[in-house]
Amino acid sequence: MARKIFGTDGVRGQANRYPMTAEMALRLGAAAGRYFRRDKAGVHRVVIGKDTRLSGYMLENALTAGFTSTGMNVLLLGPVPTPAVGFLTRSMRADVGVMISASHNPHQDNGIKFFGPDGFKLSDEAEAEIEAILEGEIEPAQPQNIGRARRIDDARGRYQEYAKTTFPGGLRLDGLKVVLDCANGAAYRAAPEVLWELGAEVVPVGVSPDGFNINERCGSTHTQTAAEAVVAHGADVGICLDGDADRVMILDETGRVADGDQLMALLAARWADEGRLNGGTLVATVMSNLGLERFLTGRGLRLERTAVGDRYVVEAMRRGGWNLGGEQSGHIVMTDYATTGDGLIAGLQFLAEMARSGRRASGLVNSFETVPxxxxxxxxxxxxxxxxxxxxxxxxxxxxxxxxxxxxxxxxxxxxxxxxxxxxxxxxxxxxxxxxxxxxxxxxxxxx
Missing domain, CATH: 3.30.310.50 (Alpha-D-phosphohexomutase, C-terminal domain)
Known part of the structure; x- marks a missing residue:
């Protein structure tokens, strides 16, 4: 069954233009609510998170109306990273999770991503079934069965505490000065607090969202601002997230950028040495550099390539039982820790390697020579x-x-x-x- 409005990462477009209108968001919420309820009895719930775009308010309210109209109870998380939605969908035993975000796109765009009860993004088949429901008459709940909505005030804190558990217990970040660029996006509070609590001296960048400045001259797709801050503050490392914090770019102490391929190479080699890299395989997309493939082959490891999109990386990882994958663009997926790309947790793994090895960032981000x-x-x-x-x-x-x-x-x-x-x-x-x-x-x- 073909999909019409779903792309490689949910539904996305310019806010207040088809398909990212309040009307469509309401119908999407109702269709997804009907899909996840189907004939199952009992209480049904959905968690909804968002980034910092102005249009997030409109879409959040419309989705809430759609879900509650089909009898789903809605738990509103507020601004949280995309991986927090995956985590909290499972943690809160929800039937479905929703993230309102257009990721690295400018503020005038927005998107809607769905997560299943296992915290993983929906398959193409599930999205096609939701579209089929969307195209017909959506049966509403009886008046006495309309859902309720409530805000979860500590959603961000729950995610922060979990993120810290992925950092090795015997290590701290004392003595490390970190420039942290949050792209004026979803992690603008969560990420700096986590690093500070682990002992780092944090130089924050992109932490003043106003609804319009998400990804604007900052974040993982515009690293120059953070690079200048690294040099100006004499920082040890820079970490650049995107608008919904599922991507990361690492900057060494000179401000030079290391993309997702270099970070995956570092983690794959480390995990292989520790016997943690399942099947001796890293999963990446067709966009990853040929140099990464040569690096892995030279160490007796394997690169499994997929179509572009972190969801396809995750699907391949689940099929093969592999636990590390990602994209050159900075999605790093570690299924030992998260169900989707997590820029904060990936950044923590890099910082852990700095703390563990005592090496400078520049000594860790050049695992292989890239092919032009x-x-x-x-x-x-x-x-x-x-x-x-x-x-x-x-x-x-x-x-x-x-x-x-x-x-x-x-x-x-x-x-x-x-x-x-x-x-x-x-x-x-x-x-x-x-x-x-x-x-x-x-x-x-x-x-x-």
Whole structure:
């Protein structure tokens, strides 16, 4: 069953424009409520968290109305990271969890992500079933069975206490100065408090949300602000989260950025040495650098690649029984600790390695030499299909032939924005640039 409004990470779009309207959020809540209730008797509950976007108020209220109309009791968590929703869905024995966030997107966008009772994001099949309910008449609850709503005042504190349990008990962060960029997003209070309680000296960045400044010149997709703070304050390390805190980027003491591939390499090697890396396998997407694959192979470990999207990483991890995976973009999934990417907990694992080894950040974030990688995005109009144009197909085929076995080429549509992503890797950087530019030019022409 095909999905129409769900993308690779829930439903996403510009706030107050289809599909991110109050009306659609109400119907989505009602459809999800009906899906999770079905014919099951007893009390049913949903937890709803959000980031700091202004439109979160509108969508939170609409979702609440939709869920309660089908008899679901709603527990409102307020601003919390996406992984906190996964954790609290399980902890509070909820039937479903919802996170209102557009992650790293600008404030005018928003999104709705669903979690099942096990705390994991819903499968494509479950989302398709919810869409099928959405398209029909949604049966409301009888008047006496309408749900209630209440706020959970200590939701953030519950998550913070859990996050600290993932940090080794015998270690502290005393003496470490950490620049922590929270992207004016969901972790703006939780993350600084956790690091401070573990002993770090925290230099906060992006902790003054106003409903409009989420991800604005800060966070994991704009690390320059944190890098400047690392240098200015003489910090030991920088940690950059995104708007819903399920991604992380690490900065060394010089302000240089280490992406998710380098962090996964560090953790995979460490866990393998400790006998903790299940199946000797790391799960990552097709976007992860070829250098990461070579690094793992050289240590007798294996890289399992998936489609782009942390949900697909998690699905592969669950199928294979593997416990470490993630994305180059900074989603680090550790199923020993969390059901989805968790930027704070991933950052804590890096800080634990600094505290344990006594090494500087720069000595920990260069596990492998990256193969030159070039990624360019081409925006296209709604309804266009530039990848189906014969000139684009010809350009892609020519690029693959020119790269041969010296590199690789990946062309894909974004699951969250109207973009065609053109990515290639090759140690011959001149050839790399020519191949990508020729394909981009063909896509741009086809996209008008």
């Amino acid at each position: 990688q070039l990624l360019k995005n081409v925006r296209y109009a709604a309804g266009a299909a530039p990848l189906e144009a014969p000139p684009v197909r010809s350009a892609i085929a020519a690029g693959e032939a020119r790269l041969g076995d010296r590199g690789r080429l990946l062309i894909r549509k974004s699951g969250t924005e109207p973009l065609i992503r053109v990515m290639a890797e090759c140690e011959d950087e001149a050839l790399l640039g020519r191949v990508v530019d020729e394909i981009v030019a063909a896509v741009e022409f086809a996209a008008g």
